[in-house]
Amino acid sequence: MNSINETLIPKIGVITDVRIDTPDIKTFRVVTPDGKKAFDHKPGQCAMLSVPGVGEAMFSITSSPTNEEFMEFSIKKCGCVTDWLHQAEPGQQITIRGPYGKPFPVDDVFAGKDLLFIAGGVGLAPLRSVINYCRHYRDRYGKIDIVYGSRSKDDLLDYKEIIEEWSTDDGVNVHLTIDNPQEGWDGHVGFVPNYVKELGFDTNKVAVLCGPPIMIKFTLDGLCGIGFDKTNVYTTLELRMKCGVGKCGRCNVGAKYVCKDGPVFRCDELEELPSEY
Amino acid sequence: MRKCSLEKINLLFAEIAKNAELYLPTQQTDGSAAYKKWEEGSVWSNALNTVRSPKDFFFPQTENLMKFKTEGKSIEVVDTRNALDDFVIFGVRACDVKSFDVLDRVFLTEPVDSFYALRRSHGVIISLACQRPSETCFCKTFGIDPAAPAGDISAWKTETEIFFEANTQKGKELLEKLSALTEECDDTVVSEQKEKINKFMDKLPLKNVTTDGFGGGKTKELFDLPEWDELSQACLGCGTCTFVCPTCQCYDIKDFNTGNSVIRFRCWDSCMYSDFTKMAHGNNRLSQKERFRQRFMHKLVYYPENNDGMFSCVGCGRCLAKCPISMNIVKVMKKIGGK
Numbered sequence: 001m002n003s004i005n006e007t008l009i010p011k012i013g014v015i016t017d018v019r020i021d022t023p024d025i026k027t028f029r030v031v032t033p034d035g036k037k038a039f040d041h042k043p044g045q046c047a048m049l050s051v052p053g054v055g056e057a058m059f060s061i062t063s064s065p066t067n068e069e070f071m072e073f074s075i076k077k078c079g080c081v082t083d084w085l086h087q088a089e090p091g092q093q094i095t096i097r098g099p100y101g102k103p104f105p106v107d108d109v110f111a112g113k114d115l116l117f118i119a120g121g122v123g124l125a126p127l128r129s130v131i132n133y134c135r136h137y138r139d140r141y142g143k144i145d146i147v148y149g150s151r152s153k154d155d156l157l158d159y160k161e162i163i164e165e166w167s168t169d170d171g172v173n174v175h176l177t178i179d180n181p182q183e184g185w186d187g188h189v190g191f192v193p194n195y196v197k198e199l200g201f202d203t204n205k206v207a208v209l210c211g212p213p214i215m216i217k218f219t220l221d222g223l224c225g226i227g228f229d230k231t232n233v234y235t236t237l238e239l240r241m242k243c244g245v246g247k248c249g250r251c252n253v254g255a256k257y258v259c260k261d262g263p264v265f266r267c268d269e270l271e272e273l274p275s276e277y
Numbered sequence: 278m279r280k281c282s283l284e285k286i287n288l289l290f291a292e293i294a295k296n297a298e299l300y301l302p303t304q305q306t307d308g309s310a311a312y313k314k315w316e317e318g319s320v321w322s323n324a325l326n327t328v329r330s331p332k333d334f335f336f337p338q339t340e341n342l343m344k345f346k347t348e349g350k351s352i353e354v355v356d357t358r359n360a361l362d363d364f365v366i367f368g369v370r371a372c373d374v375k376s377f378d379v380l381d382r383v384f385l386t387e388p389v390d391s392f393y394a395l396r397r398s399h400g401v402i403i404s405l406a407c408q409r410p411s412e413t414c415f416c417k418t419f420g421i422d423p424a425a426p427a428g429d430i431s432a433w434k435t436e437t438e439i440f441f442e443a444n445t446q447k448g449k450e451l452l453e454k455l456s457a458l459t460e461e462c463d464d465t466v467v468s469e470q471k472e473k474i475n476k477f478m479d480k481l482p483l484k485n486v487t488t489d490g491f492g493g494g495k496t497k498e499l500f501d502l503p504e505w506d507e508l509s510q511a512c513l514g515c516g517t518c519t520f521v522c523p524t525c526q527c528y529d530i531k532d533f534n535t536g537n538s539v540i541r542f543r544c545w546d547s548c549m550y551s552d553f554t555k556m557a558h559g560n561n562r563l564s565q566k567e568r569f570r571q572r573f574m575h576k577l578v579y580y581p582e583n584n585d586g587m588f589s590c591v592g593c594g595r596c597l598a599k600c601p602i603s604m605n606i607v608k609v610m611k612k613i614g615g616k
Contacts, residue, residue: 007388008342008530008543012352052345052352052539053532079557093352095345212558240556242530245388249527249548252575253561254496255582274500276561276571 007245010050010095011038015088016070022155025122026086027062027074030096038096041065042103043130044236044264048244049073050081050095057081058100058241058259060126066136071096074125074157100244101263104130104208104234113206114142118219120192120211121150124157126236126263127210135169142171145201149177149192153185175199193218203227209235213277220267230268237263237270237277253277278467279452279459280440289439289458290315293365296454297401300334301367302327312366325411326370326593330523334366335396336380338520339544342392342530346538357540358392361399365451368405371426372416372593376523377402379591382584383526401447404428407474413594415483415607421591424474433467440467486592486607490614493582500574504612509569511602516547518596518605519572524589527553548572573609 017029030049032038041047041061050056057079063072077086085094104110115134119127134141146166150156156176167174177188177195188195192215201207207223209216216235223233239251239258246257254273256262270277281289293299294315302310302322310322312331344355377397384393404426407414416423425431429448433440441459443449452459478484491499519525529546532539546553548571554562562568580589590606597605 006391008390008392009356010354012354052347052541053534055532056530056541082557089350092350095352095354238556238558239561240554242528247383247390247526248529248543248546249575250546250554252548252571252579255493255579272496274496274574276567 007097008243010048010056010097013038013049013094013096015092015094016090018088018090021074021157021159022150024077025074025155025157026077027072027158028085028088029070029072030094031070033093037068037071039099041071041099043106043133044104044126045099045101046244046259046263047071047073047096047098047100048241049085051084052095054084055081056095056242058238058244060129060236060263061099062125062128064129064132064136066133074122074128076122098244100259102261104236104264106130106133110134110206111140112142114144114202114204116145116147116201116205116207118147118192118196118207118209118211120148120215121155122157123209123211123215124148125210127208128158128161130208131166135166135172138169138171143205144169144172145175145199145205146172147175147177147192147196147199149179149190149195151179153178153182191215191218193222197222197226200226203229203232205232207233209233230271231266233267234264235267235270237265239277278440278442278462278464279456280438280462280466281455281459282438283434283436285458286321286439287317289455290319290321290367291317292455292458293367293451296363298362298364299367300364315367321368325407325409325414326373326595328595328599329521330376330593330595331366331369331373332376332380332523332526334364334400335377335393336384336526336528336545339542340392341540341542343541344538345532345541355538358395361395363399363401365401365403367403368432369402369426369428370405370407370593371421371423372414372591373523374402374404374427375416375419375421375591376593379524379580379584379587379589380526382587401430401451402428403430403432403441403448403451406431406433406470408434408470410474410478410481411594412482413597414478414481415486415592415594417478417484418486418488418592418610419588419590422475423478424471433470435466435470438466440464442467483592483594483607486610487614488577488588488610491577491581491588491610492586493578495578496574496582499578499613500570502613505566505570508604508609508612509566512549512565512569512604513602514549514551514565514568515601516549517599517601519547519549520545521595521599523591523593523595524576525572548575573606576606577610 246260251258299315303313304322310324384390407423
């Protein structure tokens with residue numbers, strides 16, 4: 001019976017650090033009670049976190065797999081579990097199970113290519129994992145461009161890391177934008193899809209998108225408009241999930257289960273699915 | 278093949294119940310049948326099938342998964358599973374036996390659902406051929422022979438006798454234990470009955486229902502058909518079809534605070550419900566039409582696509598009998614199939 005994966009039974013996780021990122025996003029550092037990583041994961045994979053009595057929900061793992069000490073989750077306050085987590089203090093135990101889902105193809109498809117990451121709002125959370133993975137193995141990839149936009153300067157996630165680490169890397173270009181002009185902001189102003197078109201990238205890159213559905217839609221249209229092929233564009237989906245292993249039926253779209261066949265999809269694969277995501 | 282006189286059937290039940298819990302369709306006060314644990318005095322129902330399917334035996338309507346004890350900031354996870362006794366389900370119809378195959382492909386594929394697997398490993402299924410299938414039956418549409426049910430042991434009943442044939446090791450072992458009450462026989466009577474049942478099937482109103490036009494890879498063709506509007510218009514979203522369905526397997530996981538601990542349990546859920554896919558940032562199936570379409574597309578297209586063409590319907594007819602607005606999978610198949 002040991003080969004049977006007790007997939008619904010979680011491990012204990014301890015929140016060891018809570019970082020306030022934006023007015024509604026906090027980043028939680030999680031380890032096991034003996035101070036280790038709960039499990040290994042690949043960039044783009046997710047974990048089920050729960051607060052007993054409150055609920056369980058799926059979150060993307062924002063820390064890179066190359067971080068061997070802990071996992072991080074950037075979580076926006078928007079429901080029962082997330083509201084509760086936002087009140088949690090270091091030392092609080094939660095439960096954790098995973099990893100779930102198909103990761104980004106960082107070791108084959110992405111290898112040797114120029115990469116373009118495009119994120120909106122909390123959509124940077126799943127991309128941070130893959131961005132930091134690619135920065136860690138910098139010589140395996142070509143040029144890296146990162147386009148990231150949010151409502152305002154205060155809503156930019158991981159701002160310190162973006163400015164102090166990503167922007168100073170060789171061969172990494174960061175393009176930030178906010179929706180509306182703001183005092184103290186001398187960067188670009190405007191929505192992500194338009195900014196991507198303005199920047200006008202070479203189309204021989206692999207592009208990775210994550211953000212609100214509307215941003216993904218317009219950005220994808222924009223990328224195709226400037227000549228990107230959908231087979232070179234990846235995104236990561238989010239649907240309601242309960243089991244995480246393709247059995248409870250909740251995240252089923254067409255013949256796919258987002259929790260196990262996704263959350264990472266290539267945009268041409270998405271076209272084969274009914275538009276229910 | 279072995280047989281036993283129906284006069285001795287209660288002795289046979291008692292013999293089975295000596296070593297395992299025995300469940301069988303028992304006559305209810307309203308004349309319907311429900312699987313109940315056999316005890317001295319239980320009346321084996323003559324009804325064709327039970328109101329609820331036997332999926333409860335392996336995938337109960339509610340089931341505790343674990344318990345949490347919390348103290349301050351600490352949490353302890355407690356495994357609440359008890360050792361399970363062997364049990365025998367007697368009188369399972371061919372359609373319902375097939376439904377276990379459909380569920381197995383969900384719960385026993387990696388990662389295996391240990392809760393389901395444990396129950397499955399402890400259950401022995403004695404099926405029963407249908408002497409007189411009803412007008413809501415369409416198991417043959419899915420290649421199921423009501424006269425030749427699968428299971429660990431297959432059984433056929435006549436006016437005076439019951440015949441048994443073991444199909445698996447588990448079945449052989451159980452039948453051996455019943456050897457004092459049964460005697461060896463040939464299959465003449467059973468063969469005659471099989472022929473009679475199949476002739477009768479040809480007279481049933483749903484004999485021509487076909488899966489033509491459905492199956493894996495048909496998403497693009499079927500998803501946007503205008504017929505879904507009309508078909509789903511009267512759907513109340515009550516979820517009755519999913520609850521009586523032997524193959525519907527969607528579930529929810531919830532926590533219950535008992536006051537001194539938290540029980541995490543799972544329970545049947547329904548894709549027909551509006552909150553099934555509701556998230557903090559929205560709902561990807563806002564209308565009943567979308568939810569209705571999901572249920573039938575899953576049974577007739579998505580499931581077969583992932584399971585070598587096997588459909589997630591066994592033609593048991595429960596949804597035909599129970600839907601309050603008389604909508605059902607047969608109407609969907611007739612309206613949309615072959616387009």
